[in-house]
Amino acid sequence: MSRVYNFSAGPAVLPEEVLKEAAAEMLDYKGTGMSVMEMSHRSKAYQDIIDEAEKDLRELMNIPDNYKVLFLQGGASLQFAMIPMNLKKNGVADYIVTGQWAKKAYQEAQKYVKANKIATSEDKTFSYIPDCSDLPISDDADYVYICENNTIYGTKFHELPNTKGKTLVADVSSCFLSEPVDVSKYGVIYGGVQKNVGPAGVVIVIIREDLIPETVDDTVPTMMQYKIHADNGSMYNTPPCYGIYICGKVFKWIKKMGGLSAMKELNEKKAKILYDFLDQSKMFKGTVEPASRSLMNVPFVTGDADLDAKFVKEAKAAGFENLKGHRSVGGMRASIYNAMPIEGVQALVEFMDKFEKENS
Numbered sequence: 001m002s003r004v005y006n007f008s009a010g011p012a013v014l015p016e017e018v019l020k021e022a023a024a025e026m027l028d029y030k031g032t033g034m035s036v037m038e039m040s041h042r043s044k045a046y047q048d049i050i051d052e053a054e055k056d057l058r059e060l061m062n063i064p065d066n067y068k069v070l071f072l073q074g075g076a077s078l079q080f081a082m083i084p085m086n087l088k089k090n091g092v093a094d095y096i097v098t099g100q101w102a103k104k105a106y107q108e109a110q111k112y113v114k115a116n117k118i119a120t121s122e123d124k125t126f127s128y129i130p131d132c133s134d135l136p137i138s139d140d141a142d143y144v145y146i147c148e149n150n151t152i153y154g155t156k157f158h159e160l161p162n163t164k165g166k167t168l169v170a171d172v173s174s175c176f177l178s179e180p181v182d183v184s185k186y187g188v189i190y191g192g193v194q195k196n197v198g199p200a201g202v203v204i205v206i207i208r209e210d211l212i213p214e215t216v217d218d219t220v221p222t223m224m225q226y227k228i229h230a231d232n233g234s235m236y237n238t239p240p241c242y243g244i245y246i247c248g249k250v251f252k253w254i255k256k257m258g259g260l261s262a263m264k265e266l267n268e269k270k271a272k273i274l275y276d277f278l279d280q281s282k283m284f285k286g287t288v289e290p291a292s293r294s295l296m297n298v299p300f301v302t303g304d305a306d307l308d309a310k311f312v313k314e315a316k317a318a319g320f321e322n323l324k325g326h327r328s329v330g331g332m333r334a335s336i337y338n339a340m341p342i343e344g345v346q347a348l349v350e351f352m353d354k355f356e357k358e359n360s
């Protein structure tokens with residue numbers, strides 16, 4: 001067996017310890033004589049798994065008691081519709097469009113509410129986060145929406161927008177649990193877990209209780225009503241059982257690593273190694289304005305598509321996987337989520353340095 005350094009944007013690298021534990025428990029979970037995959041979601045063993053996962057997540061993120069934690073399906077993309085369907089009161093919502101995922105959310109919302117694009121960075125291929133200190137927030141906006149870390153473009157809101165008192169909704173799929181967060185500043189925080197937390201198939205929604213409506217339009221499918229999931233402890237129907245179990249293990253791993261401040265420190269260290277290299281390189285260039293750089297996703301280019309392709313090919317042969325950039329940006333992208341060891345980033349930079357010397 002040999003493991004590669006996996007720089008995939010998602011599904012992405014998971015802590016090796018978690019994978020080993022899951023492997024050890026595959027045939028017999030804690031004396032039950034079965035895998036978690038085979039277990040009734042109504043069993044005591046599974047109830048303990050989901051309860052403990054929620055408890056650990058609450059502890060890690062310091063989630064206030066007036067927020068619900070929901071483990072749902074449909075990926076982050078289903079939330080693009082669930083959010084306007086459930087949060088709609090006046091039927092108006094403001095969107096800050098800083099990349100493809102924010103744009104998709106904005107477009108989906110138009111089906112259900114009057115969605116306004118109040119800021120965007122599309123003019124420069126989403127390579128920066130616009131100034132959000134004084135935006136034209138709609139007086140009747142039900143919420144203001146952001147994608148906090150832009151997975152494809154490698155930008156991050158380092159300061160939350162001034163929503164002028166309106167509810168903030170954030171897609172944190174690619175920065176989930178990467179640093180401490182003040183949950184009370186948000187109405188809804190949600191993310192697909194396959195970037196930084198677990199296997200694809202689970203989306204976690206953290207929502208302030210008063211935002212969960214008692215009633216919604218009768219055209220809203222039952223499975224898309226927050227209230228149904230909140231009232232049933234995420235078990236209205238069969239939840240993504242195995243995925244939640246792995247997320248629970250990742251929460252414990254992060255706790256053991258020292259929690260979210262320790263995670264942030266490590267992530268800053270890893271990102272600095274890569275950005276420092278890019279800043280001094282004559283061949284490789286980061287594509288993002290320095291003030292907007294993400295700690296998680298780092299896109300870079302050589303400026304020559306053939307050389308980019310050669311780099312990706314040789315990197316793959318050397319054990320660095322999934323470095324090809326998103327098709328809309330080109331070049332390369334290294335996603336260096338929580339579970340990417342610092343050695344992986346160091347090894348990548350050494351490889352880039354060697355490649356630069358050999359090809360210039």
Ligand SMILES: *Cc1c(COP(=O)(O)O)cnc(C)c1O
Pocket residue numbers: 010074075076077078101147149150151171172173174192195
């Ligand atoms: C990957 C990603 C999505 C889409 O997630 P799915 O689970 O595939 O629907 C949405 N938002 C962000 C920020 C992402 O990185």
